[in-house]
Amino acid sequence: SVRALVCVVAVGLSGTSALTEPVLGWWRAVPSYGSLWVLPTVASTSGSGSAPAWIRQLLEVAVVSPTAMTVISLLGWAIAIVLPHWLARQPFRPSLADLALVGVAVVLLTAPAIPVQASLWLVPLVAMSSLPRRDLLIWAGVEVVYFAMVWPYLGGLENADRGLPGGWYALFLALRVGAIAYLVWGVIENARYGPRSDHRAEFAPAVAQRVPL
DSSP: OHHHHHHHHHHHHHHHHHHHHHHHHHHTOOOOTTOGGGHHHHHHHSSOTTSOHHHHHHHHHHSOOHHHHHHHHHHHHHHHHHHHHHHTTSSSOOOHHHHHHHHHHHHHHTSSOOOGGGGGGHHHHHHHSSSOHHHHHHHHHHHHHHHHHHHHHHHHTTOTTTSOOHHHHHHHHHHHHHHHHHHHHHHHHHHHHOOSSTTGGGGOOOOOOOOOO
């Protein structure tokens, strides 16, 4: 019985470690590739050696610490919960796909990293949303360009002469983040003013008609 108790305790402790390790890893995460918050780090490590001292100091201060990144991520989760509730009360009630798109996009924008495969979470939501096809094509085009540019940048970390400079990577990263934010903005605009089309009257909210006395 003692051996059985020891085995149960050992399994329980190992199971607890397996459950808490991912949470602790997320809690201690630093900004990484694909995230908006990694831009100061990219700028501080890409050709800043020849920059004036005050610029180097400014970049060092702008680098997001693990604690700040955790706070940003938690705020992102809070916004991802509150914002869809607010949108659901707007004159033009968004669809479930629209609300899910906003929540997932906000979490990605405030995450420590946005891997290229993270866009797969957005593909079905964008396809089912009320956004026009033009917005889908703009976002998809930016994602394709970023996918093609991130690998030369990562390769350049080992061989700077053959890789994409950090400044160019920062540009494509900013475009990608902007494209995801553009999707959120599109859903918000649709919820407040109606779908962006030539037939907005079809989607106008029902208004009670006054009966003449």
